[in-house]
Amino acid sequence: MSKYSGSTKAAKTKIVPKGMPKKMDNPNDDYQRKTSTKLGKQTMWYFTKPDFEKMQRACLVHQQKAVKGSNTEYRWERNYVMMMTGANIGCRTSTILELTPRNYAGGKFYVKEHKTGKTQNYELKDNMYKLLNDFSTKWKFSRDEFIFRKSPTSGNRPLSRVAAWYFITKLADEVGIQYNVGAYSLRKSFARWLYDDCHDIFKVMRVLQHSDPIITARYICLEEDEVTKIRQGIEYGFDSFK
Numbered sequence: 001m002s003k004y005s006g007s008t009k010a011a012k013t014k015i016v017p018k019g020m021p022k023k024m025d026n027p028n029d030d031y032q033r034k035t036s037t038k039l040g041k042q043t044m045w046y047f048t049k050p051d052f053e054k055m056q057r058a059c060l061v062h063q064q065k066a067v068k069g070s071n072t073e074y075r076w077e078r079n080y081v082m083m084m085t086g087a088n089i090g091c092r093t094s095t096i097l098e099l100t101p102r103n104y105a106g107g108k109f110y111v112k113e114h115k116t117g118k119t120q121n122y123e124l125k126d127n128m129y130k131l132l133n134d135f136s137t138k139w140k141f142s143r144d145e146f147i148f149r150k151s152p153t154s155g156n157r158p159l160s161r162v163a164a165w166y167f168i169t170k171l172a173d174e175v176g177i178q179y180n181v182g183a184y185s186l187r188k189s190f191a192r193w194l195y196d197d198c199h200d201i202f203k204v205m206r207v208l209q210h211s212d213p214i215i216t217a218r219y220i221c222l223e224e225d226e227v228t229k230i231r232q233g234i235e236y237g238f239d240s241f242k
Helices: 049-065 071-089 093-097 101-107 126-138 161-174 185-198 201-208 213-219 222-232
Strands: 108-112 119-123
Touching: 049 071, 049 161, 071 093, 071 126, 071 161, 071 185, 093 161, 093 185, 101 108, 101 126, 185 201, 185 213, 201 213, 213 222
Parallel strands: none
Antiparallel strands: 108 119
16 A cells, blocks of 8 residues: 555645736735735825815916917816816716817707716806817817817827826826825815715715715715824823823
């Protein structure tokens, strides 16, 4: 009889999800990270109103310094109008980037969200309509041309989400914003400012077309803000040794 040499069961092979990196400090370990960076997924924050105003002023200063009618003037005016649109309409970035004058003709705003297929249909406020209409008229966009593009003379292609993200983060750095923001922060700002005005999470949920108020609360960073406030009040053990 031969000696027993161990279990006859085949060793289990761990299935590694495609594109998921291994633990960075030991590439031979089969432990898999659930995020692609060491810090993990970071929350994109809404803009505070004072910070948003700083970004508005910076955009307008750049626009005023640019040569009239130049691509540079267009880009900075485009950036300003894009920011104002995101903060006042609250659509997703991909939807905003594909706006044409047809979407707000006569002040009647109508779009279909790319992600959900849900429609938005309502009357724009006068200031928002004037801003969009003046911009598209000045740069001579037809009813079916994308207004947010690389330049007014480039092909009829909308600005990419990457380009919009780059512009927002670069401008945020310029005015000294240190928390994590991106193009998506415009929609979050719209939602958070609306909540701060009405304090009605269900109203915000309906406007954002979410299916659950818990999703909305997380989206506008209510949970993170509450945790931050709790932690600011924690300080144990110091009174005994003062």
